[in-house]
Amino acid sequence: MSHSGGFTSQDSATKISVGDAITPEDVSASSAVASDETARYALLLGDDCLILAQRLGHWISRAPELEEDIALGNIALDLLGHARFFLTYAGSAWGKTEDDLAYFRSEEEFRSCRLVEQENGDFGRTIARQLLFSFYTHELYQRLVRSADTTLAAIADKALKEVDYHQDHAAQWLLRLGGGTDESKRRMQEGLESVWPYLEELFADVEPTPTLAEQEVAVLPSSLRDAVLTRLSSIIEESGLEVPASKGAFGADRSGRFSENRGFILAEMQVLARQHPGATW
Amino acid sequence: MSTVEHRPLTPNGIRPEEPADAAVWDAAAQVTDPEIPVLTIADLGILRAAGATPEGGVVVITPTYSGCPAMDTITADVTAALREAGYGTARVDTVLTPSWTTDWMTEDGKRKLREYGITPPSGNAPARGGPVRVGLSVKCPRCDSLDTKELARFGSTACKALYQCQTCLEPFDYFKVL
Numbered sequence: 001m002s003h004s005g006g007f008t009s010q011d012s013a014t015k016i017s018v019g020d021a022i023t024p025e026d027v028s029a030s031s032a033v034a035s036d037e038t039a040r041y042a043l044l045l046g047d048d049c050l051i052l053a054q055r056l057g058h059w060i061s062r063a064p065e066l067e068e069d070i071a072l073g074n075i076a077l078d079l080l081g082h083a084r085f086f087l088t089y090a091g092s093a094w095g096k097t098e099d100d101l102a103y104f105r106s107e108e109e110f111r112s113c114r115l116v117e118q119e120n121g122d123f124g125r126t127i128a129r130q131l132l133f134s135f136y137t138h139e140l141y142q143r144l145v146r147s148a149d150t151t152l153a154a155i156a157d158k159a160l161k162e163v164d165y166h167q168d169h170a171a172q173w174l175l176r177l178g179g180g181t182d183e184s185k186r187r188m189q190e191g192l193e194s195v196w197p198y199l200e201e202l203f204a205d206v207e208p209t210p211t212l213a214e215q216e217v218a219v220l221p222s223s224l225r226d227a228v229l230t231r232l233s234s235i236i237e238e239s240g241l242e243v244p245a246s247k248g249a250f251g252a253d254r255s256g257r258f259s260e261n262r263g264f265i266l267a268e269m270q271v272l273a274r275q276h277p278g279a280t281w
Numbered sequence: 282m283s284t285v286e287h288r289p290l291t292p293n294g295i296r297p298e299e300p301a302d303a304a305v306w307d308a309a310a311q312v313t314d315p316e317i318p319v320l321t322i323a324d325l326g327i328l329r330a331a332g333a334t335p336e337g338g339v340v341v342i343t344p345t346y347s348g349c350p351a352m353d354t355i356t357a358d359v360t361a362a363l364r365e366a367g368y369g370t371a372r373v374d375t376v377l378t379p380s381w382t383t384d385w386m387t388e389d390g391k392r393k394l395r396e397y398g399i400t401p402p403s404g405n406a407p408a409r410g411g412p413v414r415v416g417l418s419v420k421c422p423r424c425d426s427l428d429t430k431e432l433a434r435f436g437s438t439a440c441k442a443l444y445q446c447q448t449c450l451e452p453f454d455y456f457k458v459l
Contacts, residue, residue, distance in 0.1 A: 067433035074435040081347025154377040158347055161380065161459055169434070
């Protein structure tokens, strides 16, 4: 589709690209239907965002200060938006809605990584989890914007702008806490140690991703590893803390078999929809 | 892809020239943002396209932030505005590309925002991958002082940050650059 409107001097470099119109929110009514494999990939990406949004929402009214309540709530809302895009697109392959996928799948059917399922812990641990996840998704979406699948590319383009300030938020707190008191250093370091074993799972090439990566639809997770580790190591060293030496946690990647947290998260997230199917207000 | 009778709609945020399409645009363009009622969706730059169909009208909008809870309300309000304007059926499509930045906000919209007491975005959104991360000064909407400081990067809605003026000491909302 060609650009039909003229540019004015008000236009900036970020405004000029007029692409094809994509409709993820009511994608089932449009021609954008995911293949079964692409849908399984979108589900995996969406589940990570959905579970982390649920975890972060728990901080509202519990953060160290009001501004952080709002910051973590805002970040959770962004992630929920990303999850809705991915789940809606995934559902287009199977005639399901975002709600069907969010509320009526069991523990075994979710594909989220264990990192986002980890308990919030103290503020240091939540920031450590945010740091790992935002640095990972930033690298991922930077590549996914070039996906051969135009819907996935559009979602990545939208999400990237927001993940950009999510990683800034986490990095600023890491530097602040790492350069703070003995207590803040200790707790931030403990936070990093507790979530680090779950980093490796993000780089596992679990099907259908490798197949889709060959078709340039997906980003091969293992191809992100070096870039993410380099950037994480750099910011952690800058904060004066130590890059954890622990190896990846044992377990079947993204199966949920070894995450005792997932069931508890789903129980809270799904209880209303399951007890009162079709409830509206 | 949004289409009207096999006619693709270009989501470029420009009022269509075809009179029938322009009438649909005008009906939708008066809908205001539920959280910032002085701004219409055209001022905000989230109204992307409009087209007439034999039965009614189709309107294309885009979200500001992915999780913006106002989108559902805006969709309902646009549908109601079209019905009120006499369109039998009204469809609202959501598009993600080109993704919204604060550069899509009109100059008129920025002026209205300032008068409402919210400082509009200072300068343009950074180009992707650009090296520059410094921001322009944020002006106090009450006394025009540039001596202001950020209190919190996240504010009462996803699109705003909380600032304080060092001159008149008043806190204020800033519609941050995205």
